[in-house]
Amino acid sequence: MKFRVLPLLMGSILLSLGLAAQAAPTKPECIAPANPGGGFDLTCRLAQEGLKAAGTLADPMRIVYMPGGIGAVAYNHVIAQKPDDPESIIAFSGGSLLNLAQHKFGKYGVNDVRWLAAVGADYGVAVVRNDSPYKNLKDLMAAFKQDSSKIVLGAGGTVGSQDWMKAALTARAAGVDYRKMRFVAFEGGGDALTALRGGHIQAYMGDAAEAFTMLEGGAPIRLLAVFSEERLPGKLSSVPTAREEGFDIQWPIIRGFYVGPKVADADYQWWVDAFNKMQADASFAAIRDKQGLFPFNKSGADLDKYVKERVADYTKLANEFGLIRQ
Incomplete structure (x- = not known):
């Protein structure tokens, strides 16, 4: 009997200790x-x-x-x-x-x-003006490859940031030396959008959620592609992935x-x-x-x-x- 009670007692103690250790935080x-x-x-x-x-x-x-x-x-x-x-x-x-x-x-x-x-x-996205001659990512990449000096990319981050990386990956996918790409860093998406609308940059390397908010607010922009493995659900489901356009760019x-x-x-x-x-x-x-x-x-x-x-x-x-x- 003693040998049966002891294991049961120990088991109860261990279970109690385990439950205590897994209790919800009191000051999360x-x-x-x-x-x-x-x-x-x-x-x-x-x-x-x-x-x-x-x-x-x-x-x-x-x-x-x-x-x-x-x-x-x-x-x-x-x-x-x-x-x-x-x-x-x-x-x-x-x-x-x-x-x-x-x-x-x-x-x-x-x-x-x-x-x-x-x-x-969220996911990276390539954005142009809605009256841009670039109707899809293939158009933008062809122009970029033909003369990279005529395509200025803008985003909200400096060299080495996520936004810069999206631009560098885009340049590389187009066959352009990233060191020769023209890139302008802005304080945020709002400034980049203003520059895009003014024609100071040709494409904005932004984020899908931010671009969607801009679209919902009536901004005159077009989303060329999302840098995701698959199309995004919901209202951006009509936007193709970069991979669908022939360019393996992903940026989650x-x-x-x-x-x-x-x-x-x-x-x-x-x-x-x-x-x-x-x-x-x-x-x-x-x-x-x-x-x-x-x-x-x-x-x-x-x-x-x-x-x-x-x-x-x-x-x-x-x-x-x-x-x-x-």
């Missing part, structure tokens, strides 16, 4: 590595609204702003100061991964955190979360399960769509694999485009 927070109002803020709000709507979090999630280096400051802070904190999730984007690939996060790399969940994505801009490197497995799994439940909830699609994002659901080991593959791809591209000093 999402760190947005930027000032309020940007993409990281949007990402945290997705978690804040989505987890609440799915009934996963009983306690409200607060958002903490930690700007600097497109995520570099927050990345270093979490690893060094809060490596085992189960209460905090940190937002990241495709831009964060691109910066990791270019060693812009200091001494830390892609293996120094635990990648948690991706909850949506994912949004998601990670946690510190020493967060316990049980706590990490609690968050994975919470996000899986959130994304399976019927209400989440409307929350995501409201923010202009498209479906992109990966979590746990699946996301970890994806992130590391993307950083490896970005590292290769950054080397090819001379962005990493040897």
Whole structure:
């Protein structure tokens, strides 16, 4: 009898400890590595609204702003100061991964955190004026290849940024030396659109969600192609992919979360399960769509694999485009 009671007692204790370790955070927070109002803020709000709507979090999630280096400051802070904190999730984007690939996060790399969940994505897009002579991506690429000096590409980022990379990939796909492309960096999509409407640039290398918002607002633009693997759902389903036009250009801009490197497995799994439940909830699609994002659901080991593959791809591209000093 004694030998039977002891295992049962131990099993109950272990089960209780496991449940305690997997209890919902009592002071959950999402760190947005930027000032309020940007993409990281949007990402945290997705978690804040989505987890609440799915009934996963009983306690409200607060958002903490930690700007600097497109995520570099927050990345270093979490690893060094809060490596085992189960209460905090940190937002990241495709831009964060691109910066990791270019060693812009200091001494830390892609293996120094635990990648948690991706909850949506945007995609690159090539945009021209609606009265442009370029009716499709093939037309633009033919003109670009014939005389690259006559095609000025504009976007909202400087050399090495996601927007610049989209332009560089477009140039390469057209058979043009990226070092010879004419590229103008703007403060944001609004300035780029103004330049496009004024004829100062011939194409705007933007994001699908932003371009869709411009179209909905009556902007005189035409979307030539989206840089996605497949056509996007909804109102942009009529826009072909670059691959359909004969050019293998893909640029997903994912949004998601990670946690510190020493967060316990049980706590990490609690968050994975919470996000899986959130994304399976019927209400989440409307929350995501409201923010202009498209479906992109990966979590746990699946996301970890994806992130590391993307950083490896970005590292290769950054080397090819001379962005990493040897």
